[in-house]
Each structure stands twice: as C-alpha cells, then as structure tokens.
Amino acid sequence: xxxxxxxxxxxxxxxxxxxxxxxxxxxxxxxxxxxxxxxxxxxxxxxxxxxxxxxxxxxxxxxxxxxxxxxxxxxxxxxxxxxxxxxxxxxxxxxxxxxxxxxxxxxxxxxxxxxxxxxxxxxxxxxxxxxxxxxxxxxxxxxxxxxxxxxxxxxxxxxxxxxxxxxxxxxxxxxxxxxxxxxxxxxxxxxxxxxxxxxxxxxxxxxxxxxxxxxxxxxxxxxxxxxxxxxxxxxxxxxxxxxxxxxxxxxxxxxxxxxxxxxxxxxxxxxxxxxxxxxxxxxxxxxxxxxxxxxxxxxxxxxxxxxxxxxxxxxxxxxxxxxxxxxxxxxxxxxxxxxxxxxxxxxxxxxxxxxxxxxxxxxxxxxxxxxxxxxxxxxxxxxxxxxxxxxxxxxxxxxxxxxxxxxxxxxxxxxxxxxxxxxxxxxxxxxxxxxxxxxxxxxxxxxxxxxxxxxxxxxxxxxxxxxxxxxxxxxxxxxxxxxxxxxxxxxxxxxxxxxxxxxxxxxxxxxxxxxxxxxxxxxxxxxxxxxxxxxxxxxxx
Numbered sequence: 001x002x003x004x005x006x007x008x009x010x011x012x013x014x015x016x017x018x019x020x021x022x023x024x025x026x027x028x029x030x031x032x033x034x035x036x037x038x039x040x041x042x043x044x045x046x047x048x049x050x051x052x053x054x055x056x057x058x059x060x061x062x063x064x065x066x067x068x069x070x071x072x073x074x075x076x077x078x079x080x081x082x083x084x085x086x087x088x089x090x091x092x093x094x095x096x097x098x099x100x101x102x103x104x105x106x107x108x109x110x111x112x113x114x115x116x117x118x119x120x121x122x123x124x125x126x127x128x129x130x131x132x133x134x135x136x137x138x139x140x141x142x143x144x145x146x147x148x149x150x151x152x153x154x155x156x157x158x159x160x161x162x163x164x165x166x167x168x169x170x171x172x173x174x175x176x177x178x179x180x181x182x183x184x185x186x187x188x189x190x191x192x193x194x195x196x197x198x199x200x201x202x203x204x205x206x207x208x209x210x211x212x213x214x215x216x217x218x219x220x221x222x223x224x225x226x227x228x229x230x231x232x233x234x235x236x237x238x239x240x241x242x243x244x245x246x247x248x249x250x251x252x253x254x255x256x257x258x259x260x261x262x263x264x265x266x267x268x269x270x271x272x273x274x275x276x277x278x279x280x281x282x283x284x285x286x287x288x289x290x291x292x293x294x295x296x297x298x299x300x301x302x303x304x305x306x307x308x309x310x311x312x313x314x315x316x317x318x319x320x321x322x323x324x325x326x327x328x329x330x331x332x333x334x335x336x337x338x339x340x341x342x343x344x345x346x347x348x349x350x351x352x353x354x355x356x357x358x359x360x361x362x363x364x365x366x367x368x369x370x371x372x373x374x375x376x377x378x379x380x381x382x383x384x385x386x387x388x389x390x391x392x393x394x395x396x397x398x399x400x401x402x403x404x405x406x407x408x409x410x411x412x413x414x415x416x417x418x419x420x421x422x423x424x425x426x427x428x429x430x431x432x433x434x435x436x437x438x439x440x441x442x443x444x445x446x447x448x449x450x451x452x453x454x455x456x457x458x459x460x461x462x463x464x465x466x467x468x469x470x471x472x473x474x475x476x477x478x479x480x481x482x483x484x485x486x487x488x489x490x491x492x493x494x495x496x497x498x499x500x501x502x503x504x505x506x507x508x509x510x511x512x513x514x515x516x517x518x519x520x521x522x523x524x525x526x527x528x529x530x531x532x533x534x535x536x537x538x539x540x541x
Contacts, residue, residue: 053117055119057124061095068142071139071146078151082151083351086349086351088135089348092135094280096309097200098280100310103124104309104334105279107121107122154356156246157248160253161256169257180229180233180254181258184226186226188224197305198225198276200280202231202275205255205256206274207268208221208223208269209267210267229251230252230347235251235348236350272313274311274312276312276329277308278308279308279309307330311325311336312337314339367393379409379498382520387520391511391518392513396518403487407440409489414488415441415443415487416442416534417443418447418537421507422505423508443470445538446464475537482533484530485499497527499519
C-alpha cells in the first residue's frame, strides 16, 4: 500500500518543479527569477505547506507574551517581576523598530502576495495590531492589579503627584529646581515654529495651555512639548520617608508637579505622555556604497528621522491634539496605540533594588574552571587539552585573560578576532590595542552592520585603527556573525595557533547574562579551519 505521505511529498515536489520551470521561462524572457518569488509562488499554491508554517512575527509575539507571564507569576520574586515587565516592554519597542518596520515597507511597496505561512503583509499587520493592543491591556492590568500591590506589601510605595505627602512634594520641588529644570527645553507647536523632531523611544509630555496674548483679551489654545530627561536622571526618584517603607516617584510626576514653573502665566489645560518608536532599518544600497563606513554613519543620522512605526499616547488626550501628531508624523491607524497615563515600562530596568536580596533571585556568581585556575600560563593548559566554557555559569574572564596575555607575550606574533557587539569599556578591545602598540599584527573584523550597535562598533573600529589595529568592516551583503579569535605564537622554531570559538559575543557585560558556549583549543584540525575562515574574511577569498 502506498504511503500517503509519499504521495503528498511527490505532489509538492511536482508543484515546486512547475514553479521553477515557469521562473526559467521568465528568466529566458529577460525577467529576474528571484528566490523570494520562487518561495511565494511555491507555497501560495500549496495550502498544505501553509498549514505547516507559523508566521515568524506572530510567533515572536507569543514568545513575548510568555515573558509577561513571568511578570504575573506570584512565585517569582517581586523585583524580578518588575524586570520581566521591563523586558516585555523593551522587546516590544525593538519589535516595532525592526519587524513591524519591515512589514510596513512591504505594505507601502504594494506587496500583496502571501508569504510561506499563507498570510499577506496586510493580514500580518492587522493580527499584530490586535495582539499588541491586547498585550498593552494585559501589561497595564498586571502592573496595576499585581505588581503594585506586591510592591506595597514588600514596603515599596510608588506615589504620584496626587498621592505624595506635603513633605515629599517639597522634596520633589527642590529636586526639580536643582536637577530637572536645567535640562528642560519646552518646544512650542504652532505655525511659527517647525514641528520638533521627536527622538526615538523617548518620553515627552504634550502640554496643552490656555494662552492670552498681551494685546488681546481672547484666550487661545497652544501646545508645547517637554522632553522627560529620564535617560540623564533615571526614571525613578527616591523620596524621604518617616517610616521603614521606601517611597518612589516617577520623574514624569515631579514634572507634573512643577508645570507652572515651566509655563508661568499660562494655565495648564492638560498634560499627556507620548512616545514615538521609529523604523530602525538603515537605508543604503551596499553595492553602491564606495565607503561603507561613511555610508552607514550617514544612515544612522537619517534613522533619527525615520518614519514612526508606533505612537503611544495617553488616551485622555483630546482628539484635536492627537490629530496634530497624526498629521505631522503621517500616522495611520496601524501606528496608533493608546496606552495608559505612563509609557516606557522598559524604564523599570532602572527600578532600585534597595539592597533587598529577599525580593530578588539569589545571585549566581560565575564558577571558576579548576584547570584554568591552577596556572597563569593559559597557553600551556590549552596546548595540553581543549577547555569548554559555559557562560554565564563559568567565568568569561578567562577569554579576557588569554587576550591580555597574548598582548604582552613576546612570542605572540599575531592576533585575529571577529567583533560583533562590544561593550562600552571593552577590556578585549583594550587588549587588542595594547597588542598592536607592542608591534604585533592585530586584525579585527568589526561588523558595523550589527543592528543597534552600529555606532558603538564604528567608534571602537576607529579607536582600534588609531592604535594600529588592521580593521575590516565585514563582507559586502553579509553580516559576520561568527565569534572567533586566533592567536599565532612562536614555539620551538615553529608557529602554533591557539583559538577561541564561541556562540556569544566578545562582550564582558552580556557574557554575564546570556547563555553561551566557548571553546579554547590548540587542536590543529580546528585551528586550521579557523585560519581558513579568517583568510576568507580578510581576503574575501
């Protein structure tokens, strides 16, 4: 008896072959036969295949919903629940900057063909909007009904401008005068001023004022924007307390308390929090970029004014005020997301820990690797055997130590490394610079197309070049995502290669958080393959 699965697969193969034949015919007529077109046509004709596919973006939203479930879990320590809430919100921002931005571009380009999952970009966008609105509601409900009561029970009270005591209000006013007011620059929104450029993922107040001109008795309404300087000062300020409880207030609420200091003489009719999330894709044609570094630097500047993919606003905002932003930012219904009174829950990553270990997970410091602790000569250890490292459960410091040792070792001839995401104060980058200063041949493949780390990587690349490191900016049309380091050392009249291969970045900060595997080895079969990879990366062979 014939296996029905074999018959199904045969049908699918025949359909795919027919599609390829059509594309060949198109190509012979001078039309481009793209891989994307092949995929779309193959799967759009095959409903069975579509049923086996799940949309990547909807799958990601389902994953992020599970992050929110951690915030809602009463078995999780309360300050960890606050972090999960922040992670959920931060993830959502990035999702709109990258994935929603891509779908928006597809829609604007007139793409109507379904993907391999059977959904058109328009259908995906509609489903995303529905799920994100639901996610906002669940996040707000989780915070108000679960997180806030749990914080209060733990003795941590988050007050606002209405619930703060007189003593706390006085403290907040002094804090405003000394720390906040010098950073504020109110921006008028009217016909005599250009519409302000709203920074990506930045909180603003839109303030509605009743303005009376000196020469007229008639009152006119006017709008002004105030940037909330949470990036400079943090989102939360601790207030004085007369008991053993901890009191906090948001920076936004301190500003609300002092709006009359910002706009003296103009009655405040309303104050509404807003936030814009922008398209983070860089617009450039790599094949036409004579200087990729300069091209990406220019694109980073353009990113600041990229189209909005998400506009969060206080639902109390009057329609006439909302219409101003809709017109100025070219917003559609797909971009509008009424939130609560507060936005940027991602700022809860700044929430104080209050030295309260009982409210957090017990710290898990990285464990030492016994064999690497016995000797300071890492080369001797690696020469005898491979060492497998599991971060963050084991120290990343061994990788830093190896590169620092290589920088100072007179027998080391060269160092090659790939850098994808680098920490702001990278000890590894400093070791590479030190090695170059000492006359070693140091090559760094720095990926300047690493999303959201482009500027940081460009800065490090320039610093390394100044110290004599030979910097390569990746391969055209590809991202160099492998994590490799290779050290060439003179030993007994020959050259021996020592390598580190990893799933994680050469970033001492994220190595304390992300789960990754690293291998230290001098195994010749492996080191020769690593050498071949570097030959390809540096020589584009």
